[in-house]
Amino acid sequence: MVEVKNLVKNYGNVAAVKDISFTAEKGEILGFLGPNGAGKTTTMNIITGYLSATRGSVTIDGYDVLDNPMEARSRIGYLPEQPPLYQDMTVEKYLGFVYELKKVKLPREEHLNEIMDVVKIKDIRDRVIRNLSKGYKQRVGFAQALVGNPPVLILDEPTVGLDPRQIIEMRSLIRSLGKKHTVIFSSHVLSEVSAICDRIVVISNGTLAADAKTDELSSITDDRRKLSLAIDGPTSSVLSIIGEIDGVMKVRRESAEADNVCRYLVEYKKDKDVRRAVFRAMAKADYPIIDMRDAGKSLEESFLHLTGVTKVERTGKKGGKR
Amino acid sequence: MFAIFKREFASYFTSPLGYIVLAIYVFFSALFTMLMYYGTGYSYSIADAIAPMLYFALFIIPPITMRSFTEDKKNRTDQLLLTAPVKVSSVVFGKYLSAFALYLICCMSYVLYVLVTFLIVPDAVVEWGVMASALIGLVLLGGAMLAINLLYSSLTESQILAVVIGMGTGLLVMIYDNIVMSVESVISQMTSSDYSAVVLDKLSVTAHYQNFISGVISPANFVFFLTWIGLFLFLTMRVLDKKRWA
Numbered sequence: 001m002v003e004v005k006n007l008v009k010n011y012g013n014v015a016a017v018k019d020i021s022f023t024a025e026k027g028e029i030l031g032f033l034g035p036n037g038a039g040k041t042t043t044m045n046i047i048t049g050y051l052s053a054t055r056g057s058v059t060i061d062g063y064d065v066l067d068n069p070m071e072a073r074s075r076i077g078y079l080p081e082q083p084p085l086y087q088d089m090t091v092e093k094y095l096g097f098v099y100e101l102k103k104v105k106l107p108r109e110e111h112l113n114e115i116m117d118v119v120k121i122k123d124i125r126d127r128v129i130r131n132l133s134k135g136y137k138q139r140v141g142f143a144q145a146l147v148g149n150p151p152v153l154i155l156d157e158p159t160v161g162l163d164p165r166q167i168i169e170m171r172s173l174i175r176s177l178g179k180k181h182t183v184i185f186s187s188h189v190l191s192e193v194s195a196i197c198d199r200i201v202v203i204s205n206g207t208l209a210a211d212a213k214t215d216e217l218s219s220i221t222d223d224r225r226k227l228s229l230a231i232d233g234p235t236s237s238v239l240s241i242i243g244e245i246d247g248v249m250k251v252r253r254e255s256a257e258a259d260n261v262c263r264y265l266v267e268y269k270k271d272k273d274v275r276r277a278v279f280r281a282m283a284k285a286d287y288p289i290i291d292m293r294d295a296g297k298s299l300e301e302s303f304l305h306l307t308g309v310t311k312v313e314r315t316g317k318k319g320g321k322r
Numbered sequence: 323m324f325a326i327f328k329r330e331f332a333s334y335f336t337s338p339l340g341y342i343v344l345a346i347y348v349f350f351s352a353l354f355t356m357l358m359y360y361g362t363g364y365s366y367s368i369a370d371a372i373a374p375m376l377y378f379a380l381f382i383i384p385p386i387t388m389r390s391f392t393e394d395k396k397n398r399t400d401q402l403l404l405t406a407p408v409k410v411s412s413v414v415f416g417k418y419l420s421a422f423a424l425y426l427i428c429c430m431s432y433v434l435y436v437l438v439t440f441l442i443v444p445d446a447v448v449e450w451g452v453m454a455s456a457l458i459g460l461v462l463l464g465g466a467m468l469a470i471n472l473l474y475s476s477l478t479e480s481q482i483l484a485v486v487i488g489m490g491t492g493l494l495v496m497i498y499d500n501i502v503m504s505v506e507s508v509i510s511q512m513t514s515s516d517y518s519a520v521v522l523d524k525l526s527v528t529a530h531y532q533n534f535i536s537g538v539i540s541p542a543n544f545v546f547f548l549t550w551i552g553l554f555l556f557l558t559m560r561v562l563d564k565k566r567w568a
Contacts, residue, residue, distance in 0.1 A: 045401075049404070049566075050401055050405050050566070051566055052566045052567050069407075070407045070409075071407075073405055073406060073407040076405065078401070078402075078405050080398060082398045083398075084397065084398045084399040084400075084401045084402035085397065085399065086329070086333070086397065087397060088336045088337060089333075089336070097328075097329045098402070098406075100328070101325045101326065101402070101403070101408060102406050102407060102408075103407065103408075144402065
């Protein structure tokens with residue numbers, strides 16, 4: 001549906017995007033993850049045709065965004081980082097304008113009503129956009145992207161600046177839209193991307209750092225796994241018993257939870273599951289396991305690992321917005 | 323294009339701008355008509371009341387277009403316009419036509435004055451032909467200035483800057499003839515011959531305008547203004563396109 005091939009974008013001497021390729025299939029929610037200034041916004045601006053690429057190509061449903069701009073753009077709904085709203089219009093007039101601008105053929109009243117229903121702005125339809133709260137403005141921006149029912153939705157950090165409840169609403173909205181649309185959605189918040197997306201594309205410093213299914217991302221970076229345990233028993237003997245189990249690489253006490261109950265962190269080899277062994281050993285020694293959970297390799301850690309935080313020396317957006 | 327035209331035109335009247343421009347314009351056009359048309363017992367033609375609007379038009383036009391693109395850049399609505407399935411030319415024409423429509427309404431105030439005069443003053447002499455010619459001149463002049471001011475608004479993000487440069491251009495257009503004359507006289511003195519800068523003369527906006535005021539409708543004058551409009555609208559489109567390639 002969306003195919004990005006060898007994309008390069010230079011601003012003067014600064015390379016904002018260096019050779020990025022990925023594809024998003026129909027009905028897929030693609031998370032676009034990277035620290036600020038990594039080139040997310042620039043890439044999205046190129047996909048939507050707002051900017052041109054220095055090299056490389058983007059095709060939407062088989063139409064190249066440069067060779068067939070009208071065909072390609074009519075298939076995209078774009079919500080930029082700052083929603084493109086005309087402050088002096090009412091919500092309804094604004095959506096009507098977008099409807100006419102995009103030359104939508106669907107029945108007008110019905111279509112706009114449906115969109116306003118989906119993003120829940122029906123009760124503010126007569127209000128002037130300037131006077132709306134940030135959350136409502138974001139929703140109106142979202143509504144704008146949905147006008148014309150485009151098969152591809154490009155959302156640039158749609159949850160930034162919203163309050164926690166609005167963020168949850170926005171996420172469930174994106175998830176529900178992902179059933180019918182191809183959604184490419186950028187964020188620098190990891191938990192968000194992992195909660196919503198089927199696939200994650202990580203970019204860092206303008207290059208592709210990873211492209212994987214959400215649940216695979218954590219496993220592609222390391223061969224260690226971690227286990228977090230709360231055990232009721234004397235610390236020294238717990239440590240020594242666990243340390244002797246085959247496959248355990250490292251064990252340490254993390255914190256005290258209650259009388260005699262401590263939390264331990266166990267590292268073990270990925271191909272050697274030690275959980276059963278730990279259970280049996282603790283049962284044998286009569287040290288009850290209060291809690292056992294997979295401390296995995298968290299997505300957060302993979303992300304830091306992939307994007308090499310220490311390398312991200314640049315701040316700001318590097319002109320990515322313009 | 324029509325969607326953009328409609329929105330832009332409506333936005334003149336959702337803010338005070340459209341009303342202010344109209345009010346100022348009508349005030350001055352009425353003033354000139356009173357002084358130079360009614361005040362002289364209709365001995366002058368209405369064209370004489372239209373003529374001084376030249377100076378006025380040069381200064382009222384920059385505020386009309388100052389928001390056209392600057393506002394879009396500030397609110398990021400240019401992202402909406404430029405990623406919609408719409409050609410850049412449609413965006414520019416839509417914006418231009420909406421500004422032009424506002425200006426046209428301003429100019430039509432003269433028609434109202436003359437119609438009223440014609441209907442209620444029995445001995446009024448109305449030279450319809452001259453009036454039409456003068457109005458066409460005024461509209462074309464405004465169209466040309468709107469085009470160049472639209473370009474300015476596409477070049478900057480600041481409305482103030484767009485207006486200041488626009489008014490500077492207006493000033494230049496006003497004193498252009500004098501500049502050319504001084505250049506000619508200086509060169510004449512230096513070469514002690516009768517020098518005339520033919521090409522520079524032909525570029526005088528006011529001279530072309532004056533022809534319309536005196537009732538002369540010649541293709542050359544039309545071509546001059548239409549070329550000007552076309553050139554600056556084209557440049558505006560290039561500026562918008564250039565951003566994509568920056």
